Amino acid sequence: MNFQQLIQWFNTSSLYLDRKVYYAAFAVAGIFVLSFFFPVLFTVATAFLILLFVAISIDILLLYRGRNITGQRVVPERLSNGDENKVLLHLSNRYDFKVECLIIDELPYQVQETGWERNVMLERNSKSAIEYFLKPVERGTYHFGDINVYVTSPLNVIKRRYRLKADEVVKVYPSYIQMRRYELHAVANAADQAGVKKMRRLGHSMEFEQIKEYVRGDDYRTINWKATARRGDLMVNNYTDERSQQIYCIINKGRVMKMPFEGLTLLDYAINASLVLSNTALQKHDKAGLITFAENLDTFITADKKPGQLNQILESLYKQQTAFLEPDFEKLFSVVRNRITQRSLLVLFTNFESVESLERELASLKRLAHYHLLIVVLFENTELKQLTQAPAETIESIYIKTIAEKYRHEKILIQKELQKHGITTVLTTPQRLTINALNKYLELKNRQSI
Numbered sequence: 001m002n003f004q005q006l007i008q009w010f011n012t013s014s015l016y017l018d019r020k021v022y023y024a025a026f027a028v029a030g031i032f033v034l035s036f037f038f039p040v041l042f043t044v045a046t047a048f049l050i051l052l053f054v055a056i057s058i059d060i061l062l063l064y065r066g067r068n069i070t071g072q073r074v075v076p077e078r079l080s081n082g083d084e085n086k087v088l089l090h091l092s093n094r095y096d097f098k099v100e101c102l103i104i105d106e107l108p109y110q111v112q113e114t115g116w117e118r119n120v121m122l123e124r125n126s127k128s129a130i131e132y133f134l135k136p137v138e139r140g141t142y143h144f145g146d147i148n149v150y151v152t153s154p155l156n157v158i159k160r161r162y163r164l165k166a167d168e169v170v171k172v173y174p175s176y177i178q179m180r181r182y183e184l185h186a187v188a189n190a191a192d193q194a195g196v197k198k199m200r201r202l203g204h205s206m207e208f209e210q211i212k213e214y215v216r217g218d219d220y221r222t223i224n225w226k227a228t229a230r231r232g233d234l235m236v237n238n239y240t241d242e243r244s245q246q247i248y249c250i251i252n253k254g255r256v257m258k259m260p261f262e263g264l265t266l267l268d269y270a271i272n273a274s275l276v277l278s279n280t281a282l283q284k285h286d287k288a289g290l291i292t293f294a295e296n297l298d299t300f301i302t303a304d305k306k307p308g309q310l311n312q313i314l315e316s317l318y319k320q321q322t323a324f325l326e327p328d329f330e331k332l333f334s335v336v337r338n339r340i341t342q343r344s345l346l347v348l349f350t351n352f353e354s355v356e357s358l359e360r361e362l363a364s365l366k367r368l369a370h371y372h373l374l375i376v377v378l379f380e381n382t383e384l385k386q387l388t389q390a391p392a393e394t395i396e397s398i399y400i401k402t403i404a405e406k407y408r409h410e411k412i413l414i415q416k417e418l419q420k421h422g423i424t425t426v427l428t429t430p431q432r433l434t435i436n437a438l439n440k441y442l443e444l445k446n447r448q449s450i
Helices: 003-012 019-034 038-061 178-188 226-233 266-283 309-318 329-339 356-369 382-389 395-419 428-444
Strands: 013-015 069-073 078-080 085-093 097-104 119-121 128-134 140-144 146-152 159-163 169-172 204-213 235-241 246-252 287-293 296-305 344-347 372-380 422-426
Touching: 003 287, 013 019, 019 038, 019 226, 038 159, 069 097, 069 146, 069 382, 085 097, 085 119, 119 128, 119 356, 140 382, 169 309, 178 266, 178 428, 226 235, 226 246, 246 266, 246 296, 266 287, 266 309, 266 344, 266 428, 287 309, 287 329, 296 309, 296 329, 296 395, 329 356, 344 356, 344 428, 356 395, 372 395, 372 428
Parallel strands: 078 169, 246 287, 246 344, 344 372, 372 422
Antiparallel strands: 013 159, 069 085, 085 128, 097 119, 097 146, 140 169, 146 159, 204 235, 287 296
């Protein structure tokens, strides 16, 4: 083996010398230099050098007797965006002695955590599990790499690297953990308990239940003439009472929804809230639908309560991305007017930063509210709130605080302007978006406003 081959072997090898070996080698080299002046030190330096090579050789024999470290990563099939997702690393030590392990997991680049590492002691012939949490802040495909384990024996002279194959791709979906968390909130809603909520009868649905004999008081329009001719008695069609309403979550994907708060964009907050709201609506036996739009209509899922409806909404929300163009509310109204024929609850997730921006779209919002029950969900800027509450000690801080107060006041004016035109408005912080939107839906549901 020539010198270049030796260098290449060290570059690709799994063997790493501990830092103390380099310190010892420099010390031995220093003693050799001193032996030129004090010849008696030459024997001491030679003895130390031999001991160093013996220690390295013994440690190599200990660590390279077979492949004794195995492991795997256990990660959920899909991750929940904006939530803490648990990941487990299972390691097994088959050595006959205790080893110290430095573990470096190759995390997806979206996590932006390059210095992730853990230290663990593994007893002889034992297993261990390492638990950590990942909080993704964007939807999409996440690629996990291999697991690198650097093993040190009790001699602590060299390290052997094990590269455990653990390549896998995991998709990050909208926050289904949050969806499950709020299921109990919807079920425990006290106003919806039997004997408390008064259900109104909306008439007949298109769902046929049975044919029965006519009794006084039945609607003569439901007489089944064919069945009457066969039986010789008046027979009527019986339909199930319509108790479900249509709930549409409408998400603005325009430029204003790109604004980030605590790592997540306003679009991601709206997507997570839409998933929770759709799931709750289906649990309440309502029909859930989805509309996303920007300069054009992007997604339209007709409101329904079929078994696969929630999964269809989830898959659609997973693919949504923010556009940097201005949204077209006129086109939104045209689509809603033509494709949603039944009066429905429309929950519009959008944002307006000024009264002027609202006035440009107010005509379309008023027309939407004329045909449907419209809820406009606006986002409160939490950073502006912090600026207004901070003490102003300099002229610059006074200017900043005044401007922040102006923008906060604009939000209040926007909310009042919408309410003046009969449009229900929810002004909320991004962190409380889901719970506030859900409470507003349950409130309208219990008041039978839908």
